[in-house]
Amino acid sequence: MSAFRVSIVMLAVAAGVTPCSAQTNSKEVMAKESAELIKILESEQSPLFDKAKACQRLAVVGDKNAVPALVRLLPDETLNLYARFGLEGIRDPAAAQALRNAARELQGRPLAGVLGSLGQIRDEESVALLTEMLNQEDSLIANSAAAALGKIGSTTAAESLQAALAKNARAQTAIADACIVCADALAAAGKNDEANALLDALSQVELPPHVQIAALKGRFAILRDDGQDLLIEQLSSTDDARFNLGLAVMRDMSAEGLAKKLADRLKDLSPSRQALLLLALGDRPEGPLPEMLAAASTSDSPELREAAIRVLAKRGDASAAPILLDAALSEGSFAASAQQGLQTLQGKAVDDAIVARLADANPQAKVVLFDLAGVRRIAAATPLVRQALNDSNAEVKAAALNAFAQLAAVNDMDVLLERASASDAAEAAASRQALRTAVLRLGDQETSTRKLTERLTNATPEYRAYLLELLGQMGGSAALKAVVASANSSDAATKDAATRVLGDWPNADAALALLAIAKNDREAKYQIRALRGYLRIARQLQLPAEERLVMFLTAMDVARRDEEKQLAMDVLTRIPSSETLRIAVSFLDDPTVKAAAADAAVKIAPKVLASDAKTVAAAMQKVAGSDVGAELVDRANQLLGQAQSSGR
Numbered sequence: 001m002s003a004f005r006v007s008i009v010m011l012a013v014a015a016g017v018t019p020c021s022a023q024t025n026s027k028e029v030m031a032k033e034s035a036e037l038i039k040i041l042e043s044e045q046s047p048l049f050d051k052a053k054a055c056q057r058l059a060v061v062g063d064k065n066a067v068p069a070l071v072r073l074l075p076d077e078t079l080n081l082y083a084r085f086g087l088e089g090i091r092d093p094a095a096a097q098a099l100r101n102a103a104r105e106l107q108g109r110p111l112a113g114v115l116g117s118l119g120q121i122r123d124e125e126s127v128a129l130l131t132e133m134l135n136q137e138d139s140l141i142a143n144s145a146a147a148a149l150g151k152i153g154s155t156t157a158a159e160s161l162q163a164a165l166a167k168n169a170r171a172q173t174a175i176a177d178a179c180i181v182c183a184d185a186l187a188a189a190g191k192n193d194e195a196n197a198l199l200d201a202l203s204q205v206e207l208p209p210h211v212q213i214a215a216l217k218g219r220f221a222i223l224r225d226d227g228q229d230l231l232i233e234q235l236s237s238t239d240d241a242r243f244n245l246g247l248a249v250m251r252d253m254s255a256e257g258l259a260k261k262l263a264d265r266l267k268d269l270s271p272s273r274q275a276l277l278l279l280a281l282g283d284r285p286e287g288p289l290p291e292m293l294a295a296a297s298t299s300d301s302p303e304l305r306e307a308a309i310r311v312l313a314k315r316g317d318a319s320a321a322p323i324l325l326d327a328a329l330s331e332g333s334f335a336a337s338a339q340q341g342l343q344t345l346q347g348k349a350v351d352d353a354i355v356a357r358l359a360d361a362n363p364q365a366k367v368v369l370f371d372l373a374g375v376r377r378i379a380a381a382t383p384l385v386r387q388a389l390n391d392s393n394a395e396v397k398a399a400a401l402n403a404f405a406q407l408a409a410v411n412d413m414d415v416l417l418e419r420a421s422a423s424d425a426a427e428a429a430a431s432r433q434a435l436r437t438a439v440l441r442l443g444d445q446e447t448s449t450r451k452l453t454e455r456l457t458n459a460t461p462e463y464r465a466y467l468l469e470l471l472g473q474m475g476g477s478a479a480l481k482a483v484v485a486s487a488n489s490s491d492a493a494t495k496d497a498a499t500r501v502l503g504d505w506p507n508a509d510a511a512l513a514l515l516a517i518a519k520n521d522r523e524a525k526y527q528i529r530a531l532r533g534y535l536r537i538a539r540q541l542q543l544p545a546e547e548r549l550v551m552f553l554t555a556m557d558v559a560r561r562d563e564e565k566q567l568a569m570d571v572l573t574r575i576p577s578s579e580t581l582r583i584a585v586s587f588l589d590d591p592t593v594k595a596a597a598a599d600a601a602v603k604i605a606p607k608v609l610a611s612d613a614k615t616v617a618a619a620m621q622k623v624a625g626s627d628v629g630a631e632l633v634d635r636a637n638q639l640l641g642q643a644q645s646s647g648r
Helices: 003-014 019-030 034-042 048-061 064-071 080-089 093-103 108-120 124-133 139-152 155-165 172-188 192-202 209-235 240-252 258-263 271-281 290-298 302-315 318-328 335-344 348-358 363-376 379-390 394-407 410-420 425-442 445-456 461-474 477-487 492-503 508-520 524-540 545-558 562-573 578-589 594-608 613-624 630-647
Strands: none
Touching: 019 048, 034 048, 034 064, 048 064, 048 080, 064 080, 064 093, 080 093, 080 108, 093 108, 093 124, 108 124, 108 139, 124 139, 124 155, 139 155, 139 172, 155 172, 155 192, 172 192, 172 209, 192 209, 209 240, 209 258, 240 271, 258 271, 258 290, 271 290, 271 302, 290 302, 290 318, 302 318, 302 335, 318 335, 318 348, 335 363, 348 363, 348 379, 363 379, 363 394, 379 394, 379 410, 394 410, 394 425, 410 425, 410 445, 425 445, 425 461, 445 461, 445 477, 461 477, 461 492, 477 492, 477 508, 492 508, 492 524, 508 524, 508 545, 524 545, 524 562, 545 562, 562 578, 562 594, 578 594, 578 613, 594 613, 594 630, 613 630
16 A cells, blocks of 8 residues: 555544545545535635545646645645645646745745655756755755755756765765765766766765665666776775675676676685675676686685586586586585586587596496486496496496486397396386386387387286386387286286276376276276276366266266266366256266265356356256255355346
């Protein structure tokens, strides 16, 4: 809520106007024309709230005829704000003149408010008056005059503020703030030299640090790429606020050669500041500088070295690869940053550098290098990775396996399939994860399906369940055929695993197979599981409405238990229409699904109401007359009322 709106509400409360009547009065007053509004202001019987609203309305419809009535309210501390609001909205010169005249007669808060209004309307003719007011002993008046001059933002206002800056110690901070506002206005008007001169004047006097920083921000906004010398001055300052401002500015300054100039300053800074400057340089578009490379490789300061490595990881090129590799293979706190940078650093030269390090790397280094080889998918590292799959060091072996999952070709799947069947549980689990990654990454559905299917026959029950699950994740007609065959197996474990996979099949291709099991399997366990998988497809997957409806009707015919029939009712809610609403209601006579049918009907009805209120009314009347629980009956009655109203 705006300050003006808050004031209106507070005034209504002070005047004893209730919120309800205040709203009514507000509408009545805001509908009046200028002449009627003036009468409200001139009448002693008018409530304060009405006068305030009249002032607000006159800001929109008022003209010079309203000025006298508004001016008479200026001495009133309660209505001063509203009267000024009205005068500020009247663009006739008479309003500005009236405010200037009032400024010579008023005192205290009403005067401060009028001075603020002169600034708000940017009245150039009041500059001399406001300049006089700068010398008032009352700080409220002097500060208000300064703020008004800042808002006027003209050349003469700037001259007055600059002249008063060194002379008026009492209002110096307020004058400085006004100088910043005035400089913004001058810059917006294209008077950059005047704006910069005004801001430069602030550096010649003692001011609070936050004001000096604000002035510097203004100067940088004006100077843009011409502010390089001023920028270097801030980066050389011992003051943290100025240094941090310099870091912020340098990120956006686009002057050519600036990065090199800034890098030359590194040697003059403390290690902690060198680190901050390097990080800021890393946010600029230039590539790695020699100073960054040197700091990353030779600095004795861990803080500086880590900053340089982070920058090289972010902005580096192939020239940074050796340094980043040294860092990545070290035990320093910056190793993780270097490893992350090497994952995305572009260029074959980077790949070659990683492979070269693998040749004589120790176990700890191999773990890192294999990880990089996998993430970057460096094909040249594949022989070394394959060789390390049998390494005696467990961590190296695990890293090699993860890398192999990213590098393996289709012909390498046999290696992973063999390892995934290992008797060692830990090795089998890791290999199966790698196999899953490789299969889903490769995308060669035909070959992968064939290789997985070939392993089903001689696999242990537990391994066979994994292979079936992986086939299900791959999908495709060949994989579906293999899983369906397993679902018809005489082996209980195989059948159990396969029917679970079919129930979670990623698309509708498994619907017919599931329906066949639901109809024909002799065991209730698999009938139920298959029908629920069939219903999952009907409920959750994207299907044409006609196909979804056929699946509903089929499921209701096949279902042997009430639970599946009730679950099937949800399918109707996914295809809302007059037809599905009538179908849902038709099941209200079946006690086993009556509640589920009613629930489906009240969910469908709102979506059909606009197009077929008659059908909705008939359906809801039947639901409301059924014994389906108070909540559903209440909802049906509500929809019935809406349908009857809509049908009139």
